[in-house]
Amino acid sequence: MKRWHANLLLLLAGAIWGMGFVAQASAMDSIGPYLFVALRFVVASLVILPFTFLEARRVAKARSTASDSAQSMSSLSPRDLLNFGLIGLCLFIGMATQQVGLLTTSVTNSGFLTGLYVVFTPIIGILLFRNVPHPITWVAAILALIGIYYLSGGDLSQLVAGDFLTIVSASFWALQVVLIARFVGQSGRALALSQVQFAVTAMLALIVAVIFEPIEWQAIQTAAPQILYAGIFASGLAFTIQVIGQRYTSAPQAAILLSAEAPFAAWFAYLWLDEKIAAIGFLGCLFILLAMLLVELVPMWRKKATT
16 A cells, blocks of 8 residues: 555544544433443444454465465464554543543534644654654644644633543543554554454443443433444544554654544534634644645655655
């Protein structure tokens, strides 16, 4: 897959997540946040399970005709499963804090504050793995952050508890992006990674929901449309194409492209929840677009110039 194809996939994931914010917020009119997280990732796990088996069969077939060294590279080791489980833990914490945060903050604010991971991602990459990004990534990250700030209306003077939870969520999204970039290439098993992270998230969220939240079948039926959208599209599809796309681009670049979820979240919140976008918000959209263009085109131009 070419890098620009992968980047289009990441952009699509951001758009799907933008709509997912609306589903996440409206579902909690009927069920608790942890139960919603658990059910959406149960659905996501079931959706991609057949494709995970197909991936495993393809890998097994490749191993049967490959050299010994290639065989060892294509099989999943206990270390791979441990790494995938760690990514699932980050996904659970990021998802849970974001979902609980939506109880007290708006969809637009949540989309903005979640976008902080465009700054957190390169910082975490440097601290953990000494991965220094292309210099233009820092410029693009700052532009994206400014754009998301303008998209929120340029006013953060009245932050509530949900906003602070969403900032915590953003740090774990960044960690998840960095770890995916680190581990998916080593294993070559993008769907297996998605399957494990979904299962871990569903299990942990279900444990918390059983302990702390009421579980009523009627309430689950009422929230079924939001659960199915979040499970099939915002989880099963979007997180999987994120993993696939990150095989071919860097973590900081991926974070900037995924930040497209913020303008999409604001737009869908305007359409479905009647949340207003300030005039300055459209300027924010332009900043985000500029950031995405810079992170895509500047490395390409530099590579051509060097060649």
